[in-house]
Amino acid sequence: MENQAQRSPKRRISKDHWTAIAFLIPSFILILVFVYGFIGWTGYVSLSNYNSLVPDFSFAGLKNYIYLFNDFRFQADLRNTVFFTILFIGLVIVLGMGLAILIDQKLKGESIFRNILLFPMALSFIVTGVVWQWLLNPSTGFNQFLSVFGIQPKWYTDTTILAGFEWGSIEFGLPVAIIAVVIAAVWQMTGFSLAMYLAGLRGIPEELREAARMDGASEFQVYLKVVLPMLMPITMSVVIIMAHISLKIFDLIYAMTGSGANFVTDVPGVYMFETTFRGNYYANGAAIAIIMLLLVAIFIVPYLWSSRKGDK
Amino acid sequence: MAAFPIGKLIKYIILIFFAIIFIMPIYVILVTSLKPLDEVSLATMWTLPSAIDFSSYVEAFSKLAPNFMNSIYLVVPATLLSALLGAMNGYVLSKWKFKGANTIFTIILFGMFIPYQSILIPLIQFLRTIDLYNTIPGLVLVHVVYGLPITTLMFRNFYASIPDSMIESAKIDGASFLGIFRHIIIPLSITGFVVVAIWQFTNIWNEFLFAVTITTSDQQPVMVALQNLSGSQIVQWNVQMAGALLAALPTLLVYIFAGKYFVRGLLAGSVKG
Known part of the structure; x- marks a missing residue:
């Protein structure tokens, strides 16, 4: 009540309030210029003929976008992104939630397990890429164990497309090579969802589970009917955050495999980098960047919008 | 039993x-x-x-040491500056809310989700214009600016747990905007600074896209040097492994000794409080 009185509309904006706003303004302007201004500029470049070292800002319409959507490499990138994103998010959620539930059982040594499963989060995607490149190298690494079972996967060098069908100029289906990259990415990021789910599980009062057990629910039902629904907001956050990481992924793939034969492990992030900074196709690179931004925005904008409303 | x-x-x-x-x-x-x-x-x-x-380490170290130092020169000022600015923004956006404050916050926050590819071409152009292209200060500037959304978010969430009544009574006692920040908020946000600093340190140390596009050879941070090492055909892979460990060591040590704060940062940056 006291607060409401102080926030009455008649209260004048104090001098201190203006000071507060003045302190925010530099950061806000930096964001306006460096984020929104530069995005606008990139959009402008993507509509130009700037495809060589010499700047050429003449208007090209959607030429660069049309080029990309007919481009073998970019079509492959979109396919790879779809499968990478689905597999990556699915595995990070299933493993993160499953392991969090196990760790939350008050077993001995839970902190040791937690620390081991979380540590890859502190590493760089570059380090992960450099190391997993060797672990999943077809002639070494895990294949030395798997040879006992008589299987020798080709990992990221495999050019097979599973369940493929013709789509544009590419074969659409699951590129087997992408699985190797997914494994490395899951190894690195599972800790993230694990930490989120652990925090979520701590927030579910034991009485709720106890009450369900009293009603005769089995342990499995308790998790399915009580715990899982309560973890739903966390799952939403994990999906959004993992989706935006996966849509803009670059370093891991660049360090681990590069684009691969027939672009089986290529992604828009790698294509954008190579075409812009190695090939000087600035307008094409800008168009790829804008498409990446739009893909990310599909996930992020509704998420930000809903949490902004929740703030009020 | x-x-x-x-x-x-x-x-x-x-x-x-x-x-x-x-x-x-x-x-x-x-x-x-x-x-x-x-x-x-x-x-x-x-x-x-x-x-x-230890010969792999000796060789990896001799190759990576200059870049390792570049990373230090980058990460220390970038972390401190972005934490300080984030604290200030978080303070304004949580304790001095004005009409439209939440909208401004959302506008700032969007900056942490964008693929940086979508700002990279103008950014490099801009850095060339102000003569900061291919310099460590240029990278510091970039990491401070694009670190603002996450540090603002973290501090804003952190300050939400400081009761408004403390601020109100300080105002009644005549404390000013800056006075409250210095004497009440800062002393209460040591944990917040540790969490944010660890988070920023880890992220900036591990960052690759800005590093590889904004700097060349001599100026490159350690992650780019590590990538060059592993891309090179003549370097033995034991040296690559030693290099990977050397490059990862600072963030691994932070995780080992301050893992609790690292995880808090991870949660603070993802769950909107």
Whole structure:
């Protein structure tokens, strides 16, 4: 009540309030210029003929976008992104939630397990890429164990497309090579969802589970009917955050495999980098960047919008 | 002694299985990087070295040391500046809310989700114009600016837990905007600073896209140098492994000694409070 009185509309904006706003303004302007201004500029470049070292800002319409959507490499990138994103998010959620539930059982040594499963989060995607490149190298690494079972996967060098069908100029289906990259990415990021789910599980009062057990629910039902629904907001956050990481992924793939034969492990992030900074196709690179931004925005904008409303 | 329940045993087996898988890359890094050169072969990747040999580290260190220092010069000022600005923004946006404050916050926050590819071409152009292209200060500027959304978010969430009544009573006592910040907020936000600093340190140290596009050879941070090392055909992979460990060491040490704060940062940056 006291607060409401102080926030009455008649209260004048104090001098201190203006000071507060003045302190925010530099950061806000930096964001306006460096984020929104530069995005606008990139959009402008993507509509130009700037495809060589010499700047050429003449208007090209959607030429660069049309080029990309007919481009073998970019079509492959979109396919790879779809499968990478689905597999990556699915595995990070299933493993993160499953392991969090196990760790939350008050077993001995839970902190040791937690620390081991979380540590890859502190590493760089570059380090992960450099190391997993060797672990999943077809002639070494895990294949030395798997040879006992008589299987020798080709990992990221495999050019097979599973369940493929013709789509544009590419074969659409699951590129087997992408699985190797997914494994490395899951190894690195599972800790993230694990930490989120652990925090979520701590927030579910034991009485709720106890009450369900009293009603005769089995342990499995308790998790399915009580715990899982309560973890739903966390799952939403994990999906959004993992989706935006996966849509803009670059370093891991660049360090681990590069684009691969027939672009089986290529992604828009790698294509954008190579075409812009190695090939000087600035307008094409800008168009790829804008498409990446739009893909990310599909996930992020509704998420930000809903949490902004929740703030009020 | 109570019988060991079978359910518990299965849970342990699953956890131990995953723990082994997760730790395996570290095992490979360690055994490979400690082997003498003549024992390094793809066929003996998993075997222990016959004798411990640090020559891989010596070689990796001689190649990475200058870039390692570049990373230090980058990460220290960038972390401090972005934390300080984030604290200020978070303070304004949580304790001095004005009409439209939430909208401004959302506008700032969007900046942490964008793919940086979408600002990279103008950014480089801009850095060339102000003569900061291919310099560490240029990278510092970039990391401070694009670090603003996350540090603002973290501090705003952190300050939400400081009761408004403390601020209100300080105002009644005549404390000013800056006075309250200095005498009430800062002393209460030591934990916040530790969490944000660790988060920013880890992210900036590990960052690659800005580093590889904004700097060349001499100015490059350690992650770019590591990538060059592994991309090079003539460098033995035991040296690559040693290099990977050296490059990862600072963030690993932070995780080992301050893991609790690292995880808090991870949660603070993802769950909107």
